[in-house]
Amino acid sequence: MKKNSIKTVILLCVFSIVLFTGARASAQILTKNRLIVVTDIGNEPDDFMSMIRLMLYSNQIDIEGLIASTSVHQSTKVSPELIKKVVYAYAKVQPNLLKHEPGFPSAEKLLGLIKKGLPVYGMEGVGKGKDSEGSEWIIQMLEKKDSRPLWIAVWGGPNTLAQALWKIKETRSETAAKRLISKLRVYTISDQDNTGPWIRRNFPDLFYIASPGNYYNATWSAINRVFSGANNEVISNDWLEKNVQEGHGPLGAIYPDVAWGMEGDTPSWLMLIPNGLNEPERPNWGGWGGRYEYYKPAYDPKVKWIVPLEEETRPFWTNAEDSFKPYKAGKWGLALVKDTATYKGNHVTLWRWREDFQNDFAARMTWCHKNYKDANHPPVVKLSTPERITVKSGGTFSLDGSASYDPDGDGLSYLWFQYPEAGTSNKSVIIFPENISAYNDLKAPEVDSPQTVHIILKVTDKGMPRLSRYKRVIVTILPK
Template structure:
């Protein structure tokens, strides 16, 4: 009896230790969308809802943008939510935590049907901006990830209101909770936020000239990328047709597939993404923190006479960064900011396809991602020239599928500029022997474990290992 009591106490203690970590992993997320300006917002919303169980969704706010200046369309958000309501019970057969239609419907709000800074200032409050203020005012210290798919003027108005009604100390506490990832600048309130609230975390490719934007990597048919999995045929077969009501409301591509999706892809809990470190890289791209060189949007192929003249950034932001890699599609080398997203394209498309399949299939009929594990800590230190092992023992697949292992160095994510003792990939080894390079000062190296199952579609999960190499 005493042994049972001891075991129970130990189990309870272990659970208590695990609980805060589990809670910390659940992110607060809000979407601002100019839905109906382009079909891609609806596409992104469909994908977003298939991951709705991973986050605390704080709001779905209809906004304007440069593409839709005098209209907001909350009814279009609700249309997708109603399709989601029909499949939510089946999604729960595969993973817990999918919120109900009613829970999400109550968080659909709308901004003013005006463009940009015309919606910011005294008397410019809206249902949407009031909701943003309410969310940010919650007694909850977790960051709020605000994914901006159009213009952010409801956020700008919320910040204006907070600054006007709270003490500087109270306001600063709120600003520290804000995490913004916006798809370029789609009105003039985005640059206003960056200039007036310089401490706020902000990911963006500045300006309206999309040609430089990292988010294009989500589907742009560039050399080295897997172009099959973003084709109309693939989307019809794997997403739109025969996968229930949610897949059926996924519209055909007009200008480009899911340009807004990168805003939340680094929030997916897959073992690779680390939202608080955009420089680590993940499904939503990789970004570095610096003051970007000025580029005027009123030049080049995306020139717009109605876009105001851009001004230089006044502070550092999280913005474009290049990855250099050898493509697994054609075995050629590439360097670009788009590659920070397209390098993961097969993985994130297959993951979406699997989740859409969950909408209609029983658990045993569908595929589920393997669970990657490490036989050692996710970060540790070694000395120059020392040998060490990267080991994925404990990895398993919930469906019992066979698995393949791939290790690679994510060079740009670490501080060590060179290449380690294997290059560019180490395949089919769950245990990998590595020799630490010689260094003159402490350097970090990021190693990525990718585990892929042999189910249909083939799914992946990751583990990131950060090794600090110390000089002897």
């Protein structure tokens, strides 16, 4: 072999090793969440809207099924053709999306994931002989050799999921059934048929997030309702027309006008986006999809709803409250100042992030038709201090996010704040001013027993629209 040929082979080997190592490192940094959607799409425009938004995050979430189902609002038909309509529009913009981030799946792959549940209501679709391609697909994906949990986001009635669970229980050994069910993570948009309570009653170990009862009281409803203290402009019809519907390519062109509410189903998967804040396995830590705590909801037999309510038999993840004081831009002096009002409630856990996730949506809509240099991309948040810190009561620790950067070269704004409800301590770590990149000698509060404090770093770029990413630092405080 000639000397030049040997050199070429060596260079190729080194290049291959670098590529392999880089790919491996990326996989370690970003482990995608697996997701199957069960949707009563066609009932009203909001499922269709949520499906459009989901396409824009299909490179950050492993979509493994899109199942058309029924609900109390659409009890005798399923509409897989509407899912296909969204995917066909996505096919036209997928090449442009790949200019901005890698990993957007082909339309052909997504079309192969579209399945149908039975066109019947609730428990009519559960039992012997009630299998559907949707319920069988859920079981097939559960049995796939993949150690990651499988999230099921139910936008309508969950009877397709209920049938899959019924069959697992009937046809698998107790050990096998327990193993499969332990891999499931379910978020239902309230109860939209009578199988939700049946699932919770018959599968007490199933990981389940829901706000049973009146939609108005549900955490997810905060995505599209007007609240004092929230940025309501970013859910207005004018904002949607400007940032989504008009001049943003084929996906925007089919985004319908609001009927009852904008994207009521989107909160079921917002927590799966890897933004540095979301921790889907920890619903009580809070994130873009809201915050939830594990308990058995109270039952009032006097309350009536479109789906009959019944007393719950076990705890699950449901509505939790945050107490939140928003920040606003300061005209002089401090760039960020706290509002004078404090807002409290379960809806707060979601709408507090509304401006961030709506801006993110708007940016990705521009990716559908603009080149990389003409669009905005989220900043990269990097800490020079650990994400897990242990300190003794009254001791000091440091926080440093100054290594963060923006891929577009935009300037950055920093905001550090404690998320009290996510930790176990009700005592505060004093961070002031909150908008600088690093701190030395922050003092841990005095505690009598081991406690945790969650501190969030939010980094926002100065592009248009302004995009935010986060890091969560968990400080464990030990008594002296």
